[in-house]
Amino acid sequence: MPQNDIAHHIEALIFSSIQSISIQEIVFALNSVFNEEFPEKLIHQEIKAIEEKYNKKDMVMELVSLNNGYQFLTKKHYHETVNQLQLHRSKKKLSQAAMETLAIIAYRQPITKLEIEQIRGVNSDYSVQRLLEKELISIDGKAETPGRPILYRTSGLFMDYFGLNNLSQLPQLKDISKEENAIGEPLE
Template sequence: MSLDKPTNLIEALIFASEKSITAEEIHQVLTELLEEPIEIKFILEKIEQIQAKYLDLDLAIELVHLNAGYQFLTKKEYYGAINQLQIQRSKKKLSQAALETLSIIAYKQPITKLEIEQIRGVNCDYTVQKLLEKELISISGKAETIGKPLLYKTSGLFMDYFGINSTNDLPQINELITENNTIGEQAE
């Protein structure tokens, strides 16, 4: 295969990827496929051309830099339609327990299951197992405490799922606290 339509090849790789794909991953595929040297700089230039093409055309999708890679996503103005679709598919949504557990892991990572359970006040075995199965979290090692419990952190799929580049993009906890979320009288 030759490099006569590199932009189309790169566009196809990004489109076919289930999650964001990095320029390095594209480089590996193209190097093996084309059997000739190709530079990352060349790939990045082609990605910029693809991004510009999708911005210029009146399409519902765009190429977005996400989680250190690239992914085709629906443009923000189509949020209402996509939201309606997601409501209809709500059986596949995360449960309240899963969202709470995932939030704790996202803000406190790396964290042990015992620490999660202490914050939530309930057993989290099932929820942690389901989040691992959905690949929203991963095991990041073992704690240096007695028993060497497993440490959990969010995964790249978590970033894709919530449309963020890093956990730094998560809302700050003080932004989430409102007067409606307090119990009892406030001290002055």
């Protein structure tokens, strides 16, 4: 197969993937279709060439490394325009309760539903169920405590959705706390 054709197949795989696609998934797909052994080194080289192609000013998308894989995303210059369309189309937004639950899971994972409810102070059955349905969280086994409650953690889709490579990229509380949320006078 001509090398240019490999790049087109890789580009098609990344473009058609809803979530980020890993090098291993690309190799598997190519090996399955062409009955050849494609080395990961070749795939890395082709991905580098695709990245360079989409880094040009006249392209509206870019190839981004997310969650140990690759995904095409709109360049930041166009985010506001695309965001308006997404806001217009999104009828199934996450509720405030679901966002709170998701934040708790992201920062404290793995975590049980009881621990989530202790932090929030209210029942979180519905929020946890909605997050599972949207595949933003996943079940991570069972805790070794009495009753063996289910443990929850964020999913790969969560990482893609929020544009993270790993959880250390989550904002730290010191980065998001605002003075307007403070009580009393600041200490000198």
